Amino acid sequence: xxxxxxxxxxxxxxxxxxxxxxxxxxxxxxxxxxxxxxxxxxxxxxxxxxxxxxxxxxxxxxxxxxxxxxxxxxxxxxxxxxxxxxxxxxxxxxxxxxxxxxxxxxxxxxxxxxxxxxxxxxxxxxxxxxxxxxxxxxxxxxxxxxxxxxxxxxxxxxxxxxxxxxxxxxxxxxxxxxxxxxxxxxxxxxxxxxxxxxxxxxxxxxxxxxxxxxxxxxxxxxxxxxxxxxxxxxxxxxxxxxxxxxxxxxxxxxxxxxxxxxxxxxxxxxxxxxxxxxxxxxxxxxxxxxxxxxxxxxx
Numbered sequence: 001x002x003x004x005x006x007x008x009x010x011x012x013x014x015x016x017x018x019x020x021x022x023x024x025x026x027x028x029x030x031x032x033x034x035x036x037x038x039x040x041x042x043x044x045x046x047x048x049x050x051x052x053x054x055x056x057x058x059x060x061x062x063x064x065x066x067x068x069x070x071x072x073x074x075x076x077x078x079x080x081x082x083x084x085x086x087x088x089x090x091x092x093x094x095x096x097x098x099x100x101x102x103x104x105x106x107x108x109x110x111x112x113x114x115x116x117x118x119x120x121x122x123x124x125x126x127x128x129x130x131x132x133x134x135x136x137x138x139x140x141x142x143x144x145x146x147x148x149x150x151x152x153x154x155x156x157x158x159x160x161x162x163x164x165x166x167x168x169x170x171x172x173x174x175x176x177x178x179x180x181x182x183x184x185x186x187x188x189x190x191x192x193x194x195x196x197x198x199x200x201x202x203x204x205x206x207x208x209x210x211x212x213x214x215x216x217x218x219x220x221x222x223x224x225x226x227x228x229x230x231x232x233x234x235x236x237x238x239x240x241x242x243x244x245x246x247x248x249x250x251x252x253x254x255x256x257x258x259x260x261x262x263x264x265x266x267x268x269x270x271x272x273x274x275x276x277x278x279x280x281x282x283x284x285x286x287x288x289x290x291x292x293x294x295x296x297x298x299x
Contacts, residue, residue: 003075005039006068007137008032009047013065014136016055024133073275076138080281091120095131095143098244099268100299103160107144107270110292115284135273141282143271155277156269157289160297164266165239165258167224167249169231179260182209189214191224191235206259210234229253238266240299267296 011021012032022029040047047061057065080090092112096104108121124140131143136153148156166185168174177184182205190210207213214233216224227233229252238246239258250256270289276282 001039001042003072005035005042006072008035009039009061009064010068010072011137012036012048012055013057013061013068016057018055024137069275072138077281090116090118091122092116092141093122093124093139095124095126095134095140095145097125097128097131097144097146097268099144099160100240100242100244102242102299103144103268103297106292106297107142107159107289111289112285115288132271135271138273141272142285144268145271146266146268148269148271153274154271155274155286156271157286157293158267158296159270159289159293160268160299161265162243162268162299163239163258164264165237165246165256167228167235167237167254167256169228169233170253170255171231174257175255177257180257181260182206185210185234187211187232189233191216191227191233225249225251225254238299243299 008021008025011024012018015021015024018029018033022032025032036047043060043064045060046058047064049056049058094107094112104123112119112121124134126134128143128145128147131140131145132147132149132151132154134140135143136151144159145156148154166180168177168180168188174184185206186209188210189212190207192213192215216227224235225248228235228249235249237243237249237256239256240246241250246256270293272282272286277286
């Protein structure tokens with residue numbers, strides 16, 4: 001039995017799906033299945049019941065979960081301690097969605113480096129769900145996410161709130177608006193990127209008011225802005241002009257206007273794994289984060 005097999009086991013135990021577990025581990029499903037089978041041979045019994053439609057844990061699998069988590073957590077802590085002793089510093093891998101520079105500075109300078117001045121901070125851009133997976137499996141130290149999971153192994157502090165806005169065609173009907181009401185969008189298509197729903201269900205009225213919701217996956221720089229500028233489409237964004245998503249959409253042929261208040265704010269959370277909140281690990285960092293973001297940045 002080795003640590004790699006335990007990581008594989010936990011991924012399957014937490015997803016109860018070999019395909020999703022393989023995606024989380026960035027590997028193919030076949031070698032993952034072989035790894036689990038080898039682990040089952042070594043522990044002396046089946047860890048999962050594999051049905052045609054679902055995977056279930058056996059009592060033996062249930063019993064292995066806390067031991068596997070503790071073993072992996074202890075090894076991760078050992079690796080971090082050895083890294084600090086050899087290199088003289090600790091590395092923080094911080095996941096990030098598209099966020100303003102003000103938030104990154106607050107997390108890196110005001111939180112991490114105020115506690116660990118010699119720390120090396122490596123920022124890793126990815127979506128929120130990927131971040132949460134990597135925080136759980138130890139590949140990320142912290143995450144900056146705009147979605148929360150109900151997983152009790154994760155904790156959060158609200159770090160930033162942002163006022164939602166909408167990118168509109170730069171024609172008099174829309175450029176003359178100072179704020180946007182749902183009825184202002186009745187003749188427009190709402191462009192949405194796959195999996196993007198940044199402001200929660202509170203914007204149902206907006207979704208219901210547009211002519212059509214269109215899922216787009218534009219990989220061309222300026223692609224969404226060009227479609228909006230054509231005159232029949234709009235897209236959710238942020239009112240803060242320093243927000244990357246605002247800057248990406250703003251430009252020739254596009255105007256950005258805030259929603260009429262009260263509109264639900266978009267919240268970005270700093271996320272970490274609960275079991276790392278102790279004095280020998282992330283405890284001082286987390287305490288500093290709670291103090292720094294006692295009131296979230298309002299951008």
